[in-house]
Amino acid sequence: MEHLRKHIEEILPLSEEDFSFIASHFTAQPFKKSDYLIRAGEVVPQIFFVVSGLLKLYYTDEFGKDHILSFPREDWWETDYLAFNTSTRAKINLQCLEDSVILGITLKNYQKLCAQLPKIEHFFLEKATSGHIASQQRILSLLSSTAEARYEQLLKRYPSLLQRVSKTLLASYLGVSRETLSRLSS
Template identity: 70%
Template sequence: MRERLRQHIEEIMPLTDDEFAFVASHFSVQHFKKHEFPIRQGQDAAYTYFVVSGLLKLVYNDESGKEHILSFAMEDWWETDFLAFYTKTKATMSLQCLEDTRVLCLTLENYRKLCSGLQKMEHFFLKKATSGHIASQQRILSLLSSNAKERYDQLLKRYPSLFQRVLKTLLASYLGVSRETLSRLSS
């Protein structure tokens, strides 16, 4: 599992064996079954998760109980309720496993130790955060300016594997369309 993390980090920068041993020592391993919640709305978000295998969805449930899917997280992705994680407040979103999932977990304390103890990791996390911020802005722009067909095509082009791994009702929710509209778009 940790080898996958090393490969992921080394896509951005190389690490010596000693550096990676230092990095790996800050993570713990967790396994979750399909339908389990690593994070529940209203509870603590103690970790940011690096997905080794499996698939998760980050959701917000509004006051009426409607679920809004903010993102999916698959292998080599990082996910948490970032506001709750970094500010040590209660989660406003839930993270749920859509498949059996294995993750490497990093606490905020260990994140800070990694960044202060190894400048390469501070640079790595900055690059990951910047990429995530760009992706979030692109998703918002897509929801504001693209029609349903364009959003569907963008998602299919960027993440074709999601279409084999995620129920159509969840894809429809993520795209902001009904299940029937998604069926028309995909035919």
């Protein structure tokens, strides 16, 4: 929970009372490599905060091809936001690539927390805004940048991913073949 506190305090100060109240709404959960937090077709019970570890958020198309949306890692918030907020079934999967420690919060607890502690609502708004900006940048990059430019952006923004993620998964994230990624990385 101290990791969560430090993360929140990067945006806003917290009293002991505030943090105790916040922490009471989360549950800590250890996951092993290959475990799923979300499976397509299932109900999405929580928003997840990654304390430690690495995950992949991906969509499987009708041909069985996986498309990597992101690699959530330490200090990231992730879920299938549409399914979570509308209480519908997930369209995407969230799976651990490493053993991970995750904090989860249910929709009911999230809403209760925001209603009773307005400054945490501000925190979540800041996180949602920066996540939305990152998603738009990624979409624009996929639409308008060359494979080489996308690879360079990846190196700049997330250099540690190269040591933590297979080339096959990185290629999927970049929207290129494994062979193209090998050419780009040599």
